Each structure stands twice: as structure tokens, then as C-alpha cells.
Amino acid sequence: MIDEIQNFKNYLTQVITIDNKSFDMSIEYLKIERICKGEYFVKDGQVCSKIAYIHEGLFRIYYLKDGIEINTCFCNEDSITSSFNSFINHIPSNENIQALENSVVVTLSFENLEKLYLESPIWQTISRLLTEKECLRLSDRASSLSFESAMEKYKNLLKYQPEIIQRASVQHIASYIGVSRETLSRIRAKIG
Amino acid sequence: MIDEIQNFKNYLTQVITIDNKSFDMSIEYLKIERICKGEYFVKDGQVCSKIAYIHEGLFRIYYLKDGIEINTCFCNEDSITSSFNSFINHIPSNENIQALENSVVVTLSFENLEKLYLESPIWQTISRLLTEKECLRLSDRASSLSFESAMEKYKNLLKYQPEIIQRASVQHIASYIGVSRETLSRIRAKIG
DNA sequence: GCTATTTTGTGACAATTGTCAATTGAAGTC
DNA sequence: GACTTCAATTGACAATTGTCACAAAATAGC
Numbered sequence A, B: 001m002i003d004e005i006q007n008f009k010n011y012l013t014q015v016i017t018i019d020n021k022s023f024d025m026s027i028e029y030l031k032i033e034r035i036c037k038g039e040y041f042v043k044d045g046q047v048c049s050k051i052a053y054i055h056e057g058l059f060r061i062y063y064l065k066d067g068i069e070i071n072t073c074f075c076n077e078d079s080i081t082s083s084f085n086s087f088i089n090h091i092p093s094n095e096n097i098q099a100l101e102n103s104v105v106v107t108l109s110f111e112n113l114e115k116l117y118l119e120s121p122i123w124q125t126i127s128r129l130l131t132e133k134e135c136l137r138l139s140d141r142a143s144s145l146s147f148e149s150a151m152e153k154y155k156n157l158l159k160y161q162p163e164i165i166q167r168a169s170v171q172h173i174a175s176y177i178g179v180s181r182e183t184l185s186r187i188r189a190k191i192g
Numbered sequence C: 001g002c003t004a005t006t007t008t009g010t011g012a013c014a015a016t017t018g019t020c021a022a023t024t025g026a027a028g029t030c
Numbered sequence D: 001g002a003c004t005t006c007a008a009t010t011g012a013c014a015a016t017t018g019t020c021a022c023a024a025a026a027t028a029g030c
Helices: A003-015 A020-027 A084-089 A110-119 A120-146 A150-160 A162-167 A170-177 A181-191 B005-017 B020-027 B082-087 B110-119 B121-147 B149-161 B160-165 B170-177 B179-190
Strands: A031-035 A040-042 A049-054 A058-065 A067-076 A096-099 A103-109 B031-035 B038-041 B050-056 B056-063 B066-076 B096-099 B103-111
Touching: A003 A020, A003 A049, A003 A103, A003 A120, A020 A110, A020 B110, A031 A096, A058 A170, A067 A162, A067 A170, A067 B121, A084 B121, A110 A150, A110 B038, A120 A150, A120 B066, A120 B082, A120 B121, A120 B179, A150 A162, A150 A170, A162 A170, A170 A181, A170 B179, B005 B020, B005 B103, B005 B121, B020 B121, B031 B170, B038 B050, B066 B160, B103 B110, B110 B121, B121 B149, B149 B160, B149 B170, B149 B179, B160 B170, B170 B179
Parallel strands: none
Antiparallel strands: A031 A103, A040 A096, A049 A103, A058 A067, A058 A096, B031 B103, B038 B096, B050 B103, B056 B066, B056 B096
16 A cells, blocks of 8 residues: 555544455545645635645645635644535635645545445544544634733644644744734744 | 424434434433533533533533633533533543523433444434534634634624623623623723 | 845834723622 | 622723834745
């Protein structure tokens, strides 16, 4: 099995024990795609019809609010990215998913995922568990944004996602933690 | 069928078409509970082993951060509440779910939900769809908290959940939108 | 290498929000 | 109705953060 697919399988194994047969039925549906730095996995206005397991690379999710980019998420290797609302409800995305580095992803279309749901109930369970995981992440994020100071939010990012600080730009990080880039600059100057 | 159960069924119907047979198999597992104003559905430290469909009433979810209560959610009638992380992972909750009004809920235990998963795959789907719904709510909440001003956050609450403003106290609402209660008082004075 | 462009950092100041204290108001009890 | 208790409001001031302008640094293109 090629690396990309194997990694995807390992990722799922972290959430649930999946037998080879159930996983193998997905292989014909998976597609490997390369997305260069700066390019988009999903653009505002498109329907996001697939999810991507990131084998290698880094993405950011952002949307435009009064012409300003609001970063809502960074997704790095060994995680899954997609424009959630768009994917689930088949409506045009209001988000953009952009590669911040040259990336390699394994994609699975909604259409094929629904086939998997019918072929084996474990895919339902996988979907549910991954969604639950995302819920917990969002819940933590909401908590963090609601009452932490800019400094605390930055320190927590440093603690829990230090690789993002190495790999993403200051302006994107600032937007992600909900502060102006000048404020983030000053915080970085203090911490060193 | 008694009102509480019928309402729960109607609620599920909004998410998915459920045949009578599949729904009926849940009935023996459902339990109706009354929770008086001020009392708790879940307390910090307990494992939350069930979810509650709220037939009537209002709850808030909060946790303690340095002795301060942080409100993360209001749940009113015709919605589902639970301490998510605790319920899913069977770990002690760090949240409290408190009734703000005398309430009537329909509960379903994790144990029984798992039985339903085995009895009919539609329960898996229901779980997944409800989780997806929660994800979207959290995602909107995180966005709102990350860049809106106190005034904007209050106005949006007024727009999308006006009943909360009528029924919850200023201090709880303030905590929910992530501002001090004094600031919220001033905003209310301005808007009138 | 050099220039052009973008990103980041810094200073000055303004706006927003938080904190503390005191007052007003509302709800419940006797 | 008076009293107690808790919630909400208001004022004064401080702290945090945002905004704007510009300088410094990093990056990309040639």
C-alpha cells in the first residue's frame, strides 16, 4: 500500500479499530492530489464535495468579513480538512481552504463516502467519531476565544500547536487567535 | 404517545426521516425527568452518561475557570443537551448543566444509545447528523467570539436567540458572549 | 548581487473593555 | 409593609487592544 493511503489508514486507526476488509473497500474511492503553496483546496462559492486527509503540508481555512480575511483553522499533516458546512449540506462554501505549503492529500468524495456508508456501517461510525472530535476542538477553541487575553491565547497556541507558530505567518496567526497583527507582534516581542 | 416523546420524535424528524418502527424501538429506553430551577442535570466531576432532549425549560452549561463561572451554552426547549466530551469519552465532566427554569427532559443513556446503534443503523446516522449540527453551531460561535465587538455579539444574540435575552440573567448572558456584566449593562442601556 | 514587494515590528494615540466601588432595583421572606 | 438578599446599573479610572503611520526586515523576482 502506498504511503499516503497507509497514513490515512493509521489515522483512522487512532479513532477506531478498523478491519482490513472494511478499509480496503475505500481504496478504490480514494484519490491522491497535490496542492501547491498558495493554491486552494476549496474556494468561497464552490461546493466542497470532498474531504482531504493531509499526508503532507499545511492549510489554512479563512473567510472574508467586510473584505478582511478571518482565519478559522490551521490544518497540518495527519489531520482531515474540509469545508464542513458545504460538504455536509451540499451548499456553496463561505470558506477558503488554502495550502500554505506544498501539500499532498488523500481525498474522498461525498458521493463515495455515502457508498461506503451503505457498504459497511463502520464508515458511519468513523464519520460520527471524526465529527465528535471536531466538535471537541471547536468547543475548546470557542472557550479560548471567549475569555482568554491575547497573551494567553498565544501562549496556548505555543503550547498546543507550536508547529503552527513555526510554519504560519504572523498575520495569519493573529487572525486565528482573534487579535490584530500589531498586538501579536508586541506579544512576540515580550516573550521573545 | 405522550407529548414529551412525540416532541422528541418530531425533533429527530427535522434532521432525518425516521420510520415508526425505528423510532419505536427507542421508546422503552427513554426516560422522562423533571429538573427544578437551579438544579443540575450534570455536575462538574460526574460522568455524564446520558443526553437530554429538552421538552420544556431552559439550561445553561458552564465551567469554572479560576473560580469564575464561564457560560458556554444556553439550551432551551426543543433542543438536546449533554456534556459532550464526558458523554462521548466516559470521562468526568468539567462542565455543569444547570436548569434556569423548571424543566422536563427526555433522557437516553449512552448504554441504550449503543443498543440502538446495533438495532438499527439509522441511530448511527441520527447521532452523526446531530453531531454535525452541533459542529456548525460551535463553528459559528467561535467565529462570533473571535472578532465581533461586544455590541455586535449582543446584537447577534438578540437576532438569533432573542428568547435567551428574555429568559436568562444579564450575568449569564455576559459570560456567554465573553464580556463583563458591566459592559453588557452599558450596551443594553444604549440599545434600550 | 540588486530592486520590488510583502511581511513584520514599533511608536503614538484612540477606542473598547475590564475592574472596583457605590447605588439602584427587584424578588423573596417574614 | 419592612427587611434581607441578590442582581443590575452607573461612575471613575486603568488596562488592553486596535488603528494608523512609518520603519525595518524578510522574501521573491530578475
